[in-house]
Amino acid sequence: MNSKQLLYVAGPTASGKTTLAIALAKYFKTEIISCDSRQFYKEMSIGTAVPSSEELAAVPHHFIQQRSIQNPYSVGDFQREALDLLKILFKTKDKIILVGGSGMYADALIDGLDHFPEVDSSFRDKLQKQSEEEGINTLQQLLKKLDPDYYKKVDLENPHRLIRALEVCFSCGKPYSSFLGNKKAPDFFSTQQLVIQWERSVLYERINLRVDKMLEQGLEEEAKNLYTFKKINTLQTVGYKEWFAYFDGTKTRETAVEEIKKNTRRYAKRQSTWFRKYSNAIHVNGCSPVEDVLMKL
Numbered sequence: 001m002n003s004k005q006l007l008y009v010a011g012p013t014a015s016g017k018t019t020l021a022i023a024l025a026k027y028f029k030t031e032i033i034s035c036d037s038r039q040f041y042k043e044m045s046i047g048t049a050v051p052s053s054e055e056l057a058a059v060p061h062h063f064i065q066q067r068s069i070q071n072p073y074s075v076g077d078f079q080r081e082a083l084d085l086l087k088i089l090f091k092t093k094d095k096i097i098l099v100g101g102s103g104m105y106a107d108a109l110i111d112g113l114d115h116f117p118e119v120d121s122s123f124r125d126k127l128q129k130q131s132e133e134e135g136i137n138t139l140q141q142l143l144k145k146l147d148p149d150y151y152k153k154v155d156l157e158n159p160h161r162l163i164r165a166l167e168v169c170f171s172c173g174k175p176y177s178s179f180l181g182n183k184k185a186p187d188f189f190s191t192q193q194l195v196i197q198w199e200r201s202v203l204y205e206r207i208n209l210r211v212d213k214m215l216e217q218g219l220e221e222e223a224k225n226l227y228t229f230k231k232i233n234t235l236q237t238v239g240y241k242e243w244f245a246y247f248d249g250t251k252t253r254e255t256a257v258e259e260i261k262k263n264t265r266r267y268a269k270r271q272s273t274w275f276r277k278y279s280n281a282i283h284v285n286g287c288s289p290v291e292d293v294l295m296k297l
Helices: 016-027 053-058 075-089 104-112 121-134 134-148 158-172 198-218 217-224 242-250 253-275 290-296
Strands: 007-012 031-035 095-097 192-196 282-285
Touching: 007 016, 007 104, 007 121, 016 053, 016 095, 016 192, 016 242, 031 075, 031 253, 075 282, 095 104, 104 121, 104 253, 121 158, 134 158, 198 217, 198 253, 242 253, 282 290
Parallel strands: 007 095, 007 192, 031 095, 192 282
Antiparallel strands: none
């Protein structure tokens, strides 16, 4: 068995991943790699629940607010850079902590990525415009027609995934799913997933309280400062898109806040579904002290 190990702290939003990751990093005297795809961007702090300055200072963190929203960062970019970093860190560390709720980014690092041919970016622009003008249902129906196999697997509420699959279908004349299954996992470390779990009602209350705290911290102002960039894909995400609708005058402020809470709960449900596929994961009660978690490792 490989002596180098990546500990992936996973779980739905508001489950306490940051707290557990820092506790583990302190215990193992190691560093943290974030795979939260929204925390990559320096303009998005409050709405993405970026760790506090005290938390960031507690142990070394990587891939936190290192990009601008005007410079897109793909899952392939993350995989390449994170693998390069792991090769450096594992020279002096036996364990590295990976943390974040973006399961696709974590899986890319752990299991490798499928290889796709180059695509014509004009298809992406057309699909993005179509989504904005006609709604996500149009993308869903297109994918159902062009790639029924992937339609059954993909998160149908995620426009980025739908657009990505469709641009491949249109560019290559083949179903997106036909390119899946050719990935190769890195061989210089092993992985153990730790999935934090809460009773659904408790998690949903934690989500509601987190959104309330974000409002107190200035989430509305943060979204307002990003309003001119609202069409950038990165900002088509929970906690920002609802404010943009309010600023557009199509929603009341009260409705925007309620939709942030509702959409965050829905996102947490999708995350939980994603993490259930980790058959060898260690399941951690959200209330468990780090000492109990360490006993399971």
